[in-house]
Amino acid sequence: MDPYQFTKMVGLSTGEKHFIWGGIAQDLRSDGRQRLHYRPISVETGVIPQANGSARVRIGATDVIASIKAELGKPSMHQPGKGKISIFVDCSPTAAPMFEGRGGEELSTELAVALQRCLLGGKSGAGAGIDLSSLIVTEGKICWDLYIDGLVVSSDGNLLDALGAAIKAALSNTGIPKVNVDLGPSPDDQPEVNVSDEEFLQFDTSGVPVIVTLTKVGRHYIVDATSDEESQMSSAVSVSVNRHGHICGLTKRGGAGLDPSVIMDMISVGKHVSEQLITVLDSEISAAEASATD
Amino acid sequence: MRELQVGLNQTQKVRLQSALRQLEELSSRVSNSSTASVTVADTIPVNLEDGVLKGHGTTEHNGEVVATLCGVVERVNKLVYVRTLRARYKPEIGDIIVGRVIEVAPKRWRLEINFSQDAVLMLSSMNLPDGIQRRRTAVDELNMRSIFEENNVICAEVRGFQHDGSLHLQARSQKYGKLERGQLLTVPPYLVKRRKQHFHYLEQYGVDLILGCNGFIWVGEHIEANEDEMMIDNKSEETGKPDLKFTALEMQEKAFTPFVTRRNICLIANAVRVLSVLGFNLSLEVIIDTVEASSSLNLDIKDMLGAEFCVLTAEREVKRRITLIKKKC
Numbered sequence: 001m002d003p004y005q006f007t008k009m010v011g012l013s014t015g016e017k018h019f020i021w022g023g024i025a026q027d028l029r030s031d032g033r034q035r036l037h038y039r040p041i042s043v044e045t046g047v048i049p050q051a052n053g054s055a056r057v058r059i060g061a062t063d064v065i066a067s068i069k070a071e072l073g074k075p076s077m078h079q080p081g082k083g084k085i086s087i088f089v090d091c092s093p094t095a096a097p098m099f100e101g102r103g104g105e106e107l108s109t110e111l112a113v114a115l116q117r118c119l120l121g122g123k124s125g126a127g128a129g130i131d132l133s134s135l136i137v138t139e140g141k142i143c144w145d146l147y148i149d150g151l152v153v154s155s156d157g158n159l160l161d162a163l164g165a166a167i168k169a170a171l172s173n174t175g176i177p178k179v180n181v182d183l184g185p186s187p188d189d190q191p192e193v194n195v196s197d198e199e200f201l202q203f204d205t206s207g208v209p210v211i212v213t214l215t216k217v218g219r220h221y222i223v224d225a226t227s228d229e230e231s232q233m234s235s236a237v238s239v240s241v242n243r244h245g246h247i248c249g250l251t252k253r254g255g256a257g258l259d260p261s262v263i264m265d266m267i268s269v270g271k272h273v274s275e276q277l278i279t280v281l282d283s284e285i286s287a288a289e290a291s292a293t294d
Numbered sequence: 295m296r297e298l299q300v301g302l303n304q305t306q307k308v309r310l311q312s313a314l315r316q317l318e319e320l321s322s323r324v325s326n327s328s329t330a331s332v333t334v335a336d337t338i339p340v341n342l343e344d345g346v347l348k349g350h351g352t353t354e355h356n357g358e359v360v361a362t363l364c365g366v367v368e369r370v371n372k373l374v375y376v377r378t379l380r381a382r383y384k385p386e387i388g389d390i391i392v393g394r395v396i397e398v399a400p401k402r403w404r405l406e407i408n409f410s411q412d413a414v415l416m417l418s419s420m421n422l423p424d425g426i427q428r429r430r431t432a433v434d435e436l437n438m439r440s441i442f443e444e445n446n447v448i449c450a451e452v453r454g455f456q457h458d459g460s461l462h463l464q465a466r467s468q469k470y471g472k473l474e475r476g477q478l479l480t481v482p483p484y485l486v487k488r489r490k491q492h493f494h495y496l497e498q499y500g501v502d503l504i505l506g507c508n509g510f511i512w513v514g515e516h517i518e519a520n521e522d523e524m525m526i527d528n529k530s531e532e533t534g535k536p537d538l539k540f541t542a543l544e545m546q547e548k549a550f551t552p553f554v555t556r557r558n559i560c561l562i563a564n565a566v567r568v569l570s571v572l573g574f575n576l577s578l579e580v581i582i583d584t585v586e587a588s589s590s591l592n593l594d595i596k597d598m599l600g601a602e603f604c605v606l607t608a609e610r611e612v613k614r615r616i617t618l619i620k621k622k623c
Contacts, residue, residue: 011394011445015474019514022550023560030477031567032560032595040600 012231020232024217029229036273038224041165043284045173046292053174053203055288057166059224061156063095066148066166068174072193073145075136083135083143087115089150089163096155104152107159110253111150114160118211118240118249119167128248130171130208137179141191144176157227160238164211165277169285171208173292175200209240209248210277212270216258221266223273237263239270243278247271302601313608320615332361332376340374349375383408383483383508385461389452390492392478392506393463395442401435403442405450405463408483408508413461415450420465447473447512449504469493475551476502476514477563481570483509487577494578499558499585505576513563515551557595561585564598568607583610 012020023029033039039060048054051067058064075082089111091104098104121128135144148170150163178199182192215225215236222229225236235254242248247267252258258266302310332338338359340346348354351363352374361367365378385391385407393405393413403415417430417438442448450463450470465471486505494503495516504512551559565584569576584607588598597603 011396013394013443013446013474015472016447016477018549019475019477019551023556025550026553026556028553028556028560028595030560030563031599032564034596037596 012228016228017232020229021218024220024222024229027220029222031226033224035220035222036269038273038277038280041280041284043165043169043281043288045169045285045288051170052176053170053172055166055169055173055285056153057162057169059158059162059165060226061154062158062162063152063154064159064162064166065151065153066163066170067151068167068170069147069149070174070176071145071147072137072142072179072195075140075143079132080140081136082132083145085120085130085132085135085146085148087112087119087148087150087167089115089152091152091155094154095152099152099155111152111159111163114238114251114253115148115150115163115167115211117251118160118164118238119209121248131204134204137193138181138183138191142179142181142193155227157225157230158213161211161213161224161277164209164240165281168205168208168210168281169288171203172205172285173289174203176203177201207242209242210274210281211238211240211249212274212277213238214266214270216254216256216262216266221269223270237266237270239267239274241271241274241278245271245275302605306601306605310605310608313605313612316612317608317615320612320619323619330367331365331379332367333364334362336361338367338374338376345372347373349373351376351378380482380484382410385409385413385452385508386488387452387454389488389507390449390504391452391463391508392447392449392473392504392510392512393508394478394510395444395446395448398438398442398444401430403438405448407461408480408510409461411459411461413452413463415448415463415465419453419462420450420470421467442472447478449473449506449512452507473504473512473514475517476512476559479511479513479563479566479570481509481511481566481576482573483507485509485570485573485576486511487575489577491578496558496562496582499562500555501558501562503562503578503581505578511566511576513559513566515555515559560595561588561598564588564595568598568604572604572608572611574607574611580611580614583614 020030024035027034042058044056046054047056047065048067052070054065054067056063056065073084076084089108091099091108093100093104119130135146137143148167150166152159178196178201180194180196212223213236214221214223215230215233217229217232217234225233233254234256235252235258237258238251239247240249338352338361340359346359348359351361351365352359353362354360359374361376363376363378365376368375368377391407393407395403396406396412397404401417405413405415407413417435422434423441448465448471450465453462453464456462486507486509488507492505492507496503500516502512502514502516506512562581562585565581565588566576569580569584574580587606587610588603593603
């Protein structure tokens with residue numbers, strides 16, 4: 001993404017920019033947070049009844065919805081033992097004036113690609129945060145295709161982390177119907193499939209990573225940047241970390257280059273922050289699930 | 295205003311609801327029967343034989359006067375109109391506003407002020423930096439960017455509407471002008487009531503607070519009216535470019551707002567944020583009261599935006615209004 005795109009949108013004066021820089025240098029940001037503090041996160045699950053799973057996550061004024069739709073499909077030839085997941089992101093034109101018309105498309109694709117990289121691992125499926133082999137029904141014949149859709153309702157920075165959190169929450173809200181398969185007499189026959197309306201299998205989300213974006217402004221880097229702070233960034237590194245502290249994916253945005261040692265430093269800080277984020281998110285998700293069942 | 299989301303737990307929800315209900319009761323007790331509030335399609339009782347003048351927000355339907363807006367019915371002699379409670383900012387002459395420059399045009403700056411149209415600040419309706427009263431020359435016009443650039447936040451006064459319907463501003467005093475070293479907050483404009491004073495210098499905090507009538511609120515480091523401004527101008531001339539980003543970082547860090555002042559700015563800004571989320575009117579006393587409450591609770595600044603403080607603020611407001619009513623009685 002063009003880092004200066006946001007500058008035009010927000011339009012800060014030199015004085016305000018200087019104030020933001022100073023705040024980050026002095027470890028006291030405009031809303032009183034320190035560099036490695038997140039804004040309060042709130043999670044709501046089951047917001048879309050038609051979907052298999054859905055969740056809405058709000059971080060400050062950033063508001064995103066993720067929905068998950070499962071469909072039966074055929075596994076690809078190269079990976080007969082694995083299901084398929086595709087991620088799409090849409091930026092609502094109501095979120096910001098720059099998303100009007102085709103304005104949000106570039107950002108949407110970039111967010112979708114970053115999410116794929118952070119959650120799905122490489123092309124071969126290695127290092128995936130979501131276990132694809134759990135989506136298989138009959139090897140080589142039938143598997144579940146998961147369509148993950150993200151919608152940005154309101155944008156105040158840190159969209160990637162919010163979308164990552166929403167997808168994690170939506171996955172834990174997802175029930176995949178139980179399937180009974182009648183294999184035909186010969187292996188070439190199309191197997192008969194019976195989808196249960198009542199029995200659902202819970203998705204195992206313990207391995208799903210969270211995404212922590214570290215935005216570099218000046219010499220320091222911050223987590224959970226607001227859009228004002230994002231307009232001042234030189235580059236941003238997004239690390240997706242799972243519960244065991246393993247890095248599942250890594251993306252970098254922004255024009256400016258980074259020294260390898262800085263990246264290593266950012267990764268270790270991101271890993272440290274992710275521990276707190278996972279704890280907060282887990283408690284929020286279980287609270288949301290509890291209130292949904294009430 | 296992008297609303298901050300507060301995640302309340304069950305007890306906090308109950309407490310907030312009871313506080314808000316109390317506030318509602320208090321306000322209904324204060325207002326007498328003449329100020330009836332109406333919603334859209336409510337009939338406004340009038341004596342039609344008197345020849346009523348239907349004003350803003352009213353229309354005639356089946357021989358009755360009906361409200362087309364939500365608000366409070368106001369009657370001035372024969373005129374009946376609805377004063378809306380939530381509406382976009384409507385400028386009045388003499389309002390002190392905070393705005394952002396969006397365009398430098400010939401002899402004028404165009405400003406975004408949260409109104410349905412952009413406001414205009416003419417070069418001729420502001421004092422020049424040298425302070426001399428004279429005709430504006432072509433040279434002055436060429437140097438307009440040295441006074442205000444695009445995106446600058448400035449403070450001015452509403453001068454009035456011109457014949458063509460455009461809104462003009464003026465800045466004929468030292469107290470008006472560019473605002474730097476601080477943050478701009480946006481709140482719903484109906485939360486800022488017109489007062490005698492909109493500029494506040496909070497000495498104990500070393501902070502300037504400007505409550506713009508248009509809902510733009512500036513919280514920044516205190517700047518002495520005359521000398522400091524000149525110094526800042528000199529500084530930017532020395533460095534040659536206003537974009538300090540890539541000049542010596544060491545120099546810049548010295549120029550940053552002192553940590554204590556920054557703490558106070560963030561404190562006050564968060565107090566304003568909490569109050570605007572709750573929809574309480576913003577006056578200096580209430581803001582200071584909220585700031586003091588947070589420091590007496592020994593809260594972290596960022597926790598001021600949390601659920602607990604939000605509920606506490608609502609409960610404090612109830613107490614404050616009860617004491618106000620008692621004083622009146």
